[in-house]
Amino acid sequence: MPEESSPAAPQSTLKPPVATIGQIGQHEGQSVTLRGWLYNLRESGKLLFPIFRDGTGLIQGVAHVKSVSPQVFESLKGLTQESSVIVIGKVRADKRAPGGYELDVEDLTIVHRVPESDPYPITLKEHGVDFLMEHRHLWMRTPRQSAILRVRAEIMRATAEYFDSNGFIRTDPPILTPAACEGTSTLFPVDYFGDPAFLTQSGQLYAEATALALGKVYSFGPTFRAEKSKTRRHLTEFWMVEPEVAFMDLDGLLELSENCLSHIVQSVLKNRAPEMRTIGRDMTRLEPVKPPFPRLRYDEAVEMLNQAHKDGQLEQPFEYGNDFGSPDETWLSSRYDRPVMVHRYPANVKAFYMEPDPQDPRYALCVDVLAPEGYGEVIGGSQRVSSYELLSQRIDQHHLPREAFQWYLDLRRYGSVPHAGFGMGIERVVSWICGLDHVRETIPFARTLHRIYP
Numbered sequence: 001m002p003e004e005s006s007p008a009a010p011q012s013t014l015k016p017p018v019a020t021i022g023q024i025g026q027h028e029g030q031s032v033t034l035r036g037w038l039y040n041l042r043e044s045g046k047l048l049f050p051i052f053r054d055g056t057g058l059i060q061g062v063a064h065v066k067s068v069s070p071q072v073f074e075s076l077k078g079l080t081q082e083s084s085v086i087v088i089g090k091v092r093a094d095k096r097a098p099g100g101y102e103l104d105v106e107d108l109t110i111v112h113r114v115p116e117s118d119p120y121p122i123t124l125k126e127h128g129v130d131f132l133m134e135h136r137h138l139w140m141r142t143p144r145q146s147a148i149l150r151v152r153a154e155i156m157r158a159t160a161e162y163f164d165s166n167g168f169i170r171t172d173p174p175i176l177t178p179a180a181c182e183g184t185s186t187l188f189p190v191d192y193f194g195d196p197a198f199l200t201q202s203g204q205l206y207a208e209a210t211a212l213a214l215g216k217v218y219s220f221g222p223t224f225r226a227e228k229s230k231t232r233r234h235l236t237e238f239w240m241v242e243p244e245v246a247f248m249d250l251d252g253l254l255e256l257s258e259n260c261l262s263h264i265v266q267s268v269l270k271n272r273a274p275e276m277r278t279i280g281r282d283m284t285r286l287e288p289v290k291p292p293f294p295r296l297r298y299d300e301a302v303e304m305l306n307q308a309h310k311d312g313q314l315e316q317p318f319e320y321g322n323d324f325g326s327p328d329e330t331w332l333s334s335r336y337d338r339p340v341m342v343h344r345y346p347a348n349v350k351a352f353y354m355e356p357d358p359q360d361p362r363y364a365l366c367v368d369v370l371a372p373e374g375y376g377e378v379i380g381g382s383q384r385v386s387s388y389e390l391l392s393q394r395i396d397q398h399h400l401p402r403e404a405f406q407w408y409l410d411l412r413r414y415g416s417v418p419h420a421g422f423g424m425g426i427e428r429v430v431s432w433i434c435g436l437d438h439v440r441e442t443i444p445f446a447r448t449l450h451r452i453y454p
Helices: 021-027 070-077 129-134 143-164 204-214 250-271 273-279 298-310 326-333 388-397 402-413 426-434
Strands: 031-044 047-053 058-064 084-093 101-112 188-192 195-199 216-224 237-246 295-297 340-343 360-364 366-371 376-383 419-425
Touching: 021 031, 021 058, 021 084, 021 101, 031 101, 047 070, 047 101, 058 070, 070 101, 143 216, 143 237, 143 250, 143 273, 143 426, 204 216, 204 237, 204 402, 204 419, 237 250, 237 426, 250 273, 250 340, 250 366, 250 376, 250 419, 250 426, 295 298, 298 326, 298 340, 326 340, 326 366, 326 376, 366 426, 376 426, 388 402, 419 426
Parallel strands: 058 101, 295 340
Antiparallel strands: 031 047, 031 084, 047 058, 084 101, 188 195, 216 237, 237 419, 340 366, 366 376, 376 419
8 A cells, every 4th residue: 555645734823932132143143023112113115114112112024015025015015103003024144224123024913003083292393391291191202201211210220239239228218208308498298197197208217127127228219399490300209229338437427329230330331331322421421430439528519619710610600508400410520520529518508417527527527429510419318317316406407397207206215226227319310420411311210390291
């Protein structure tokens, strides 16, 4: 009998593996499935050049009228911006392409088509800031804004990494508080079941409590300041990391600040270089950000500012006892290639909880870390008052409600020790590291003086 032939193997219906644009280089020469959106489309005769995005990057596709089915070619040819798609294509290396690779389109499935009658509002042309902020929920899809948010995520990751790997315990403070930390003029009041309460300005006071329980702690969360400020550095809602350490003095705090900030910057340079290039940041300006940072006493900084005024570099002389304004911070930081630490401000202009210098009580054991290139203060910290008597006196002098601070005074009643900590605003750090003109681009949805939409 003739030998029976084996049945033909069924043709595989498996689709190519799903890949992201950010990892596309791992699939050179292979067909992959991308899931994303159409960013832009260019036509050249029988060739289509769609650009796809998927949240990890952009890649240009190539489709020739003879290389894909007529249905795919026609679907792609009429596709509208930001329509969502699933595209299959072969990855091809191309040095001319922005990411080094292109995608030879093989198949296309439209998940959702943006109608031509209601087109995507943010086109590749220029738009005004007000228009973009009104459409912030869509603006963040653009390459530069997406890159900024990825750098922000890296900064937050690296911040937590630094503290987690150095023996700190994360302890989260409440957002609703009974009293002010930085002064009553910048509080957002809320009704707490008939009692007055406020959105937190800082988690510091609560971090002091957990530091005396756990030794080294940090909090990381949103904070709120009702400042009626329109400057490029201010938001009414922002994120802040606040470490606090028992048995730490000001010198230890300076070292902690520079090590933390250096770790963050170097992590961004190592892990987010492509995003930094998309943003257009000159990364050579950040490479020197390593310890040690220069240190200046407040008095030395004032002397430098007034000398700069005499030399015609600053318009106004600096009045001793004031906080530094933007022109002062910009000039001071321009003298250095890394952040500068200004310490020991006059005690009478600083917060009630700051420890006076035992060598000269006219000064507070505090520090402001000023970022280079005019980005201002990114860290503010101090050694905290450890004496019950002095803290009690300070609370009265600042006309703060004693009943709201009884628990805070307890920290000095029962086992008080020298301790110190700082606050670092994430958005200020993002603004500096990315080289942005305005802090509103540093957070997914900015809250400013007259903006609470979207």
